[in-house]
Amino acid sequence: MSQIIIDKKNCTRCNICATVCVMNIIDKDADSGYPTIPPEKVDYCFKCGHCEAFCPQKVLTLDFLPCEKINYTSSEARIDPQKLALYIKQRRSVRHFKSKPVEKELIASIIDVARYAASGGNGQPVKWLVIHNPQEVKQIAGLTIDWMRIIQNTSHPLAGYVSVLITAWDNGVDLICHNAPHLLFAHTPTDPIDDPTEAIIALTHVDIASPAFGIGTCWAGFVKMALDAYKPLKDLLLIPEGRNAACPMLFGYSSYKVTSIPRRNPIDITWR
Numbered sequence: 104m105s106q107i108i109i110d111k112k113n114c115t116r117c118n119i120c121a122t123v124c125v126m127n128i129i130d131k132d133a134d135s136g137y138p139t140i141p142p143e144k145v146d147y148c149f150k151c152g153h154c155e156a157f158c159p160q161k162v163l164t165l166d167f168l169p170c171e172k173i174n175y176t177s178s179e180a181r182i183d184p185q186k187l188a189l190y191i192k193q194r195r196s197v198r199h200f201k202s203k204p205v206e207k208e209l210i211a212s213i214i215d216v217a218r219y220a221a222s223g224g225n226g227q228p229v230k231w232l233v234i235h236n237p238q239e240v241k242q243i244a245g246l247t248i249d250w251m252r253i254i255q256n257t258s259h260p261l262a263g264y265v266s267v268l269i270t271a272w273d274n275g276v277d278l279i280c281h282n283a284p285h286l287l288f289a290h291t292p293t294d295p296i297d298d299p300t301e302a303i304i305a306l307t308h309v310d311i312a313s314p315a316f317g318i319g320t321c322w323a324g325f326v327k328m329a330l331d332a333y334k335p336l337k338d339l340l341l342i343p344e345g346r347n348a349a350c351p352m353l354f355g356y357s358s359y360k361v362t363s364i365p366r367r368n369p370i371d372i373t374w375r
């Protein structure tokens with residue numbers, strides 16, 4: 104069970120931690136104004152560490168694992184192994200985007216990094232679809248919700264989770280595409296083997312490279328599930344015949360800066 108610990112002396116009560124909380128379980132205390140997790144919501148914390156990672160004052164601790172907070176300065180320019188490890192560890196899923204569009208040239212520069220990704224036999228099978236129009240991203244989120252309404256009262260493994268997403272959508276909150284301005288698809292051939300590995304590797308390059316270009320990303324797993332099952336979404340996206348899209352990626356300029364790195368489970372290695 105995790106709880107947030109706040110250094111009240113230095114907390115400005117901005118409550119950005121509450122805003123970025125994926126499960127929306129951090130409340131602003133009505134009397135003091137400090138962020139707090141009510142006891143009945145504590146079990147819903149999935150320990151992503153975003154409350155810590157986005158705290159501008161670095162005064163919040165999520166107390167579920169031993170503290171191993173990594174502090175860093177932006178003046179470290181050289182990419183030595185430590186610098187690279189730090190850069191990769193500070194990548195976070197971004198779910199709060201500015202409405203300002205990302206320039207197509209910049210998007211192409213980021214995707215260009217993924218051109219050098221590994222592929223079987225250097226086959227380079229990955230092709231890209233960029234949904235640059237924010238209205239179309241919204242439409243994709245809406246169709247994903249339409250699909251969720253269909254599976255809501257079925258035995259689908261996601262059925263128990265979708266009502267909260269549907270209710271949020273009906274109240275004007277987009278938990279599917281998080282009001283992201285853009286959505287990126289990577290697709291690979293289904294023939295001779297339908298294997299998304301190379302698309303996922305390429306997208307992971309984009310995920311890792313994007314922060315260096317000032318861009319935030321978030322994998323859109325719900326959209327992927329809907330795309331695999333719901334014809335109206337397939338018809339809208341028009342992934343070319345004989346090709347399959349991997350889990351797409353939301354991206355845009357982030358509203359908030361990542362200021363620290365959340366804890367993770369200890370590494371689990373079997374040595375032989």
Ligand SMILES: Cc1cc2nc3c(=O)[nH]c(=O)nc-3n(C[C@H](O)[C@H](O)[C@H](O)COP(=O)(O)O)c2cc1C
Pocket residue numbers: 151194195196197198278279321322323324325326350
């Ligand atoms: C395959 C995959 C699908 C995901 N789908 C979603 C999604 O639909 N919505 C969302 O908000 N986050 C999604 N995420 C982001 C995860 O929740 C996130 O990576 C995790 O909480 C760890 O946080 P971090 O990326 O900031 O380290 C997805 C991540 C992966 C790898």
